[in-house]
Amino acid sequence: MRAVHFTDTYLPRRDGVVSSIRTLVRALAHRGHPGLTVVPRHPEQAGEPDLMRLRAVPCGVADLRLSPWLLHGASATGTIAEIAATGPEIVHVHTPGPVGLLGVLTARRLGLPLVQTYHTDLHAYVDAYRVPTRALRGAVRLYAHRLGVPRPPAATHRQAALDATNSLLLGGADAVVVPTRAVLDRVSLPVPADRVFLVPTGVGARRTSPAEVAAFRATHALAPTDKVVLFVGRVNREKGVDLLINAFAELLADCPRARLVLVGAIYEPRWLTELLRSVGPAVAGRVNVIGQQPPSVVAAAYGAADVLAFPSGTDTQALVLQEAALAGVPAVLVDPVLHRHGPLAGAADCAAPTPTGFAAALLRLLSDPAAARRLGQLAADRAAEHTPERYAEAICDVYAHAARRQAGWSARPGPAQPVGAFGRLNDRGRTRR
Known part of the structure; x- marks a missing residue:
């Protein structure tokens, strides 16, 4: 089953969506299902086989690039014709931007099953980045026009505008x-x-x-006696970095050998500089901000870490929790839903979402290495259940369900109406670990 994937985020930007797509595409190809990935072009992007790169411009937010001309008929039609020539059998949309909209249009025009993955808590992100409601309303109007459906009522706030966008893009999946x-x-x-x-x-x-771990420690002046608290992800406000920095300031009072290492892209440098200034030079001097790094350096960072700090309350999955777990690194997080229902299924320490509560949880693991090792091993066992191979197998089941549903729906005479449920995949297939 040849899938074509549509995403508005891709390399050189690194995030959970990019990692998930690349993992899935490789695992599907290994199972004999090659695919095409449609992405916005970036000047620093290396060419890859089965990658369609579309003209794109910076949008000014988090190094994202948009392809606005896809919102116009002629450009979208020409691109869809190129995609059709590759022989796709299913469309998989991963993001809600112009490239994602192109995916929805492609499925409609080519009569293909449409699968969407809802990777991101968009409501939290538009609030964090203060996206103007007017801009979101404009996107809703434009999307409705391109999809040829009635325009939804004008939204009065961000959340309502996002709900309208989700209805337009997900409703026909x-x-x-x-x-x-x-x-x-x-x-x-x-x-x-x-x-x-x-x-x-x-x-x-x-x-x-x-050797790579030792080189990482030497490069970033991590002494053998330092207790390394690691953060991996975008160093941004929606990731709870302000909570982490303030918690680290409290942690240092009880654990003066603690070091905080922040690995990830920085899109708001002034905000981060002010945040570090607010905790004073003594605390800031124990914080290493090393920016976005290649996978080999991130792997060495996990090897150097004593604990992973995950202060985000907006993540829907947090792949870094699994990456750290597979390296045997225990984690502290603050999101009780992600703690209970995430891929580690409780194999982490869930702290109160306050500087004092977060600092106390970090201190418990740093001061009890045996307990930290036990928690890290339990996390590793849970993370090992979620392999790329099982991920691809479960997605293949979803593709088959979508294909059956689309075929049944298309076979009905008259206006398209749902034919009713074909039945869910069984629990093991749907929640495959």
Whole structure:
């Protein structure tokens, strides 16, 4: 089954969506299902086989690039014709931007099954980045026009505008994948329950060596006696970095050998500089901000870490929790839903979302290495259940469901109407670990 994947985020930007797509595409190809990935072009992007790169411009937010001309008829029609020539059998949309909209249009025009993955808590992100409601309303009007459907009522606030966007893009999907229950607890998706499938992303271990770990420690002046608290992800406000920095300031009072290492892209440098200034030079001097790094360096960072700090309350899956677990690194997080229903299924320490509560949880693991090792091993066992191979197997089941539904729907005479549920995949298939 040849899938074509549509995403508005791709390399050189690194995030959970990019990691999930690349993992899935490789694992599907290994199972004999080659595919095409449609992405916005970036000047620093290396060419890859089976990658269609579309003209794109920076949008000014988090290094994202948009392809706005896809919102016009002629450009979209020409691109869809190129995609059709590759012989796709199913469309898989991963993001809600112009490239994602192109995916929905492609499925409609070519008569293909449509699968969407709801990777991101968009409501939290538009609030964090203060996206103007007017801009979101404009996008809703434009999307409705391109899809040829009635324009929804004008939204009065960001959340309503996003709900309208989700209805436009997800409403016609044959299947919608969510990576964890955290999505369903935070967002009301405009999709019948029989079309929603819970499929955690599989993650493979990041390989490193003692020499690479030693080199990482030397490069970043980490002493043998330092207790390393690691953060991996975008160093941004929506990831709870302000909570982490303030918690680290409290942690240092009881654990003066603690060091905080922040690995990830920085899109708001002034905000981060002010945040570090607010905790004073003594605390800031124990914080290493090393920016976005290649996979080999991230693997070495896990090897150097004593604990992973995950202060985000907006993540729907947090692949870094699985990556750290596979390296034997225990984690502290603050999101009780992700803690309970995420891929580690409780194999982490869940702290109160306050500087004092977070600092106390970090201190417990740093001061009890034996307990930290036990928790790290339990986390590793849980993460090992979510392999890329099992991820691809579960997605293939979803594709088959979508294809059956689309075929049944298309066979009905007259206006397209749902034919009713074909039945969900069984629990093992839907929540495959």
